[in-house]
Amino acid sequence: MDDPVANALKKGSLDMLVLALLEEGPRHGYEIGKLIEERSGRALRFHVASLYPALYALERKGLVAGSWATASSGRRRRCYRLTRSGRKTLAEQRARWREFSEAIDTIAKVSYA
């Protein structure tokens, strides 16, 4: 994705994507990155230098909470879960995104075939 507009959109939506994935349940960083890539049909792929700082910023803001857990393989993983405040923020971000994309669709006459 070489388009600066697309890059800006991608960067601006990272927080919402992370919050949405955590809404389904606690996940660790690697899993979040993989899920974004898979579910977007490889259209979206976030570099570690973007993903982890975003997670740390969300944690600092209290929207997600990180904790260490031991997986079935015996490995200790840091998992993130959505907080109440994070859930509220996700709802607000979804509403804003919907409003934004509808406005863009209307003006740009984007049709979904």
Place this chain on the structure above:
Amino acid sequence: MRDFTGIVRRNLGRLPLAPEREEEIVTELAQQLEDAYREAMTRGLPEARAEAEAMTQLGDWEKLRRSIVTSEKGSKVLWPHPWAVPRAVSWLALAIVAMLCLVPGFREALRQAPSAWFAERVGVTESTLRELAERGQRQHDARLVAFAALHTEDQAEADRLAEQAAAMDPSYTWVGSRLLWFRAAPDDSVKWAKRLIAWDPDNAVPRIFAAQPLFLTAVAEGSPVPKSMDPQLARLAEKTDWGRQMQAAFDAPRFDTYEAQRFELDRSVLRELEGENSKSLVAYASIFAGYPDLLQALHYGSLVTESLGPEAERAGNNDEAARMYWSVARFGQRLEESSPFVWNHMGARRLEATAYARLAALAERKGNTQEAAAVALLQERVERLNRESDEQRQKARASRWDSNERAAVVACVAAWLVMLSLIGCGFWAGLVAFRRNESALGGWPGALAMASSYAPGLLLGACAVLYSVMEPFLRSPFDFATRATLFEEIVPFWYAYWRGWDTFGFWRMHYIVQHMLWPVAASVIVLIAGMTALRWVGRTRTQKVQVE
């Protein structure tokens, strides 16, 4: 499997966070690499390729480090700021400046830098001069006392020391000429002028100084236009001692400002103090002290050739008139021969030319055609010399004075930059020392911290410019045969440099615009091109990172 924790710890460096939090982040990122590695192995990739693929997860470690710290601290103003010069580069710049300090010429250039800041000369200090004077008194060495008298800034002390030197060794009475300063209070000048007239009666210079207060009073009361001053000066010559003193100056066989003595005394003491390699600028000090204001000499010459001489001719005293004209012509010759100043030569030749014209006309009237022709030749010679001299003066000004003054302007700017960058370096070093473990400096401290990181580089650049511009003028008094050549070659630079901030005064703006316009325009173009290129590179880099 590689030690991913070690790799992350090594590449990420110390994070300015709590140790536990730092450990958590390192572990988590190492797990990210390990997960990527395991997945690549599952896909059947050989170990080396799996490791390489895992490592592609992390590209720019510095960017990752900054992003993590920004996210953790919630501040975008990081310390060091992303635009700040790397500390290693700043330390390197300071190390180079320290190494430059080993070069004696560079040390001397730095020693002269404060002259531009405070518009003061830096030479032999007043305390050294006091010590020299005391030593001279103890050892009964009039030479040292005379040197201190020549260079101390304190006029009263100079007067006292000059008296002492003259009392210890009358051959140093000439040192009192340092008090002969055409802008000095009349009493100061007259006292020493009278002493010097008694000590050196054949010299015109003290007589001109003795006449000066009377002339200055007349100038203050009358018009400065020479023609309209003639009647006034005639009255002055008639009613006061001014005319007698000036005529005695015009008749005196020597015009000596004691240049050679001053130069030799300076060199002799500097040799003793600092050796033959002395770069001390004390020898260039008080460059105009001892030089009379020749305006009154020109006025007196004009009075003689325009009024007194013609009056004598009308009264039939042709021999007296001729004697007067010759005294003017010879005074002009002596002045021309002894003064190092081009403008004095011009004035001297003008006096000569007028006197020769009168002498030629007088000889013609007397029927002495041979003498008239010979004097006319002399007149033609000085007029030609003055024409040529005028052209040469223009060229010399362009090639020497202007280039000297231009260099002085650049040196002054560099000296000011040295001072500003030294302050910046102090601020930067303070931040590095006391805020080493800080990750973010918000607001203006952050902006200042970023700006101050450029100070060591600026200091290096300013020092290099200061040294390279000043170096040709940091010459030993022993490099010159006479003070006149020293004056011609380097004094215009120092005279402009010592004016310091005044060098950039509004009255000089036309000069700077005239001579510095194109260098400034070229610098601005280079600056704009550089900033545009940096912006373009920055934008390209940002896009690449986003694609990753």
